[in-house]
Amino acid sequence: xxxxxxxxxxxxxxxxxxxxxxxxxxxxxxxxxxxxxxxxxxxxxxxxxxxxxxxxxxxxxxxxxxxxxxxxxxxxxxxxxxxxxxxxxxxxxxxxxxxxxxxxxxxxxxxxxx
Amino acid sequence: xxxxxxxxxxxxxxxxxxxxxxxxxxxxxxxxxxxxxxxxxxxxxxxxxxxxxxxxxxxxxxxxxxxxxxxxxxxxxxxxxxxxxxxxxxxxxxxxxxxxxxxxxxxxxxxx
Numbered sequence: 001x002x003x004x005x006x007x008x009x010x011x012x013x014x015x016x017x018x019x020x021x022x023x024x025x026x027x028x029x030x031x032x033x034x035x036x037x038x039x040x041x042x043x044x045x046x047x048x049x050x051x052x053x054x055x056x057x058x059x060x061x062x063x064x065x066x067x068x069x070x071x072x073x074x075x076x077x078x079x080x081x082x083x084x085x086x087x088x089x090x091x092x093x094x095x096x097x098x099x100x101x102x103x104x105x106x107x108x109x110x111x112x113x114x
Numbered sequence: 115x116x117x118x119x120x121x122x123x124x125x126x127x128x129x130x131x132x133x134x135x136x137x138x139x140x141x142x143x144x145x146x147x148x149x150x151x152x153x154x155x156x157x158x159x160x161x162x163x164x165x166x167x168x169x170x171x172x173x174x175x176x177x178x179x180x181x182x183x184x185x186x187x188x189x190x191x192x193x194x195x196x197x198x199x200x201x202x203x204x205x206x207x208x209x210x211x212x213x214x215x216x217x218x219x220x221x222x223x224x225x226x
Contacts, residue, residue: 025146035216040122042118042200042202042215042216042217042218042219043158043204043216044216045213045214052201062222074211090157090158091175096117100145100165100206102148102160102162103148103160104157104160105157105158106157107156107157108156108157112218
């Protein structure tokens, strides 16, 4: 079945450590996104990528980094510079960069940093 | 003013009733509108999208768009307890067609 796979589902880290969240899709989608969701807040865009080897910052990119070396993969690294990293992280993809193309989400990774 | 606004709820409706969820947006040039359903602890799933003024129906769901008044709504007919979830409205922003802005969501509770 086609879909978006995020791993792990839960992740625990100590403060000061970098951590990488995995996102893989087999939908052959061009565009991929990373969102962060905090309680009582909407989804906030961290980074997005339209094509391989290209990505742009979203609204809250500080303290995060990404790569897009393959069409299927868009990993997100949460660095120690991110002040409040504990959150629910959602990866999404869409079939094209057309504004009308809906987003499809993975199951999310819940990151807890203590 | 927030770019996309939703009443956080909870909106409580009895089983079998019509649930009406509303969303307003600030960017008059927005062209694409999406409704997502999110169960607690899960990721959002697409329910409907609408691009033109008027109504769009899909099963028990109807999306309504009024660009002049800058609102989009979602009606759920014959509400079921399984419809209890948070409903997120998402709108593309015309000044940056790369960007989809999400509202904070409305929590719907359908009681038997």
